[in-house]
Amino acid sequence: MYHIQFTSPVHVHFIGIGGISMSSLAEILMTNGFPVSGSDIRESELTRRLEEKGARVDIGQRADNITDNIGLVVYTAAIDDNNPELMAAKGKNIPILTRAELLGQIMRNYPMPIAVAGTHGKTTTTSMAALTLLEAGMDPTVSVGGILPEIGGNLRIGRSDTFITEACEYTNSFLSFFPKISIILNVDADHLDFFKDIHDIRNSFHRFAGLLPEDGILIINSDTPEVERVTDGLNCRIVTFSLSGNGDYTVGDISWAEDGCASFEAYRGGVSVGRFTLHVPGLHNVSNALSVIAMGFCLGLDASTIQRGFDRFGGTKRRFERKGVVGGVTIIDDYAHHPTEIKATLVTARNYPHKTTWCVFQPHTYTRTKALLDDFAEALSLADQVVLADIYAAREQNTVGVSSRDLQEKLLARGIPCQYFPTFDEIENYLLANCASGDLLITMGAGDVVKIGEKLLGF
Secondary structure (H helix, E strand, O other), X not given: OOOOOOOOOOXXXXXXXXXXXXXHHHHHHHHOOOOEEEXXXXXXXXXXXXXXXXXXXXXXXXXXXXXXXXXXXXXXXXXXXXXXXXXXXXXXXXXXXXXXXXXXXXXXXXXXXXXXXXXXXXXXXXXXXXXXXXXXXOOOEEEEEEXXXXXXXXXXXXXXXXXXXXXXXXXXXXXXXXXXXXXXXXOOOOOOOOOOOHHHHHHHHHHHHOOOOOOOEEEEEOOOOOOHHHHOOOOOEEEEEEOOOOOOEEEEEEEEOOOOEEEEEEEEOOXXXXXXXEEEEOHXXXXXXXXXXXXXXXOOOOHHHHHHHHHHOOOOOOOOEEEEEEOOEXXXXXXXXXXXXXXXXXXXXXXXXXXXXXXXXXXXXXXXXXXXXXXXXXXXXXXXXEEEOOOEOXXXXXXXXXXXXXXXXXXXXXXXXXXXXXXXHHHHHHHHHHOOOOOEXXXXXXXXXXXXXXXXXXX
């Protein structure tokens, strides 16, 4: 494998430079003196930001974008083998790295790399942890898979030894990483277009945990089913956290504010380490915060510093994000696209002042919808009213013969009022005719369902 040398910068070209992670990597390299170019299928705020900082960005992917002065090409899992730029790079014998491989090599240049993994909650927890590190004066470099207003985007470049990033399990990407501290929030069945089953997923997380050196630290949720399959045989230090009370770090005396945000006592070994207040709602965020508390104490931080980090964090884009109010209806947008995430969001909504909960759900990928159809129906049953959009295909073709109508049938069989409309216009018209003042409307999914709420609000 090609190894990038930060002491000898080369021209790096990114195929798909406008992606949330790719743009971060490109900017990190630019800050370290690397000439950067890239391409994407459309212009975006992220591509414009890179151009302003000096990158050359081509809209459209063509073989002639791969010029002879390029020393390295980086691509993502979304790029297939017949991509013209990838083929041109191979034809010119230019070194090639995946996005994950490059991120792993960047991590090796920091003495304290921290990776946040888990099927759910990575973006929120990475953001919480990053702001806590900032409050501690550690000046971290941060790469997060969402827009974090407190750092002005998805990337912050620091000047210290500390680097914190999300670690995604899809296509085993995180197995290319070199962490010193790893957080594993949960291990759930997902990405079944790549993984065979939950056992395959647990094995992947076990391999990820095994990347830690002997002096490394694994911080893991001990409420995870069959957690020992992830931790068996590790030679690093293992620190556990748990909402159920079965961990090194636990919680008690939880109270809830009107907006669904929690205050709680945190314990280490049964002894209180402090009381903490969050400004993001939901019990799942208490669990996320507990992992950050564990990380903070492992790094020698005190409770007041960690609380200041929590005080700074008001959430990231598309994570129970309050978009506005129209006609007395509060509109929330959420990225939830897995049954566990949907349950967490809809349970959180129960603690939010409202009359009727409307959930406009856009399923994400055919394989996930087919594999977890009954679980989706169970999770969505927590809403009072469900409106379904068509499945967002993302990277897939519908080879499994599933549609949103299948999910509608499951919900109707459970007695849950559920409508399906093939277009956003029809959904918007139905909501305008049926939502009432005092209702809570949640647009939900990893696709473009956010547009529905934004149009209703006149964005």
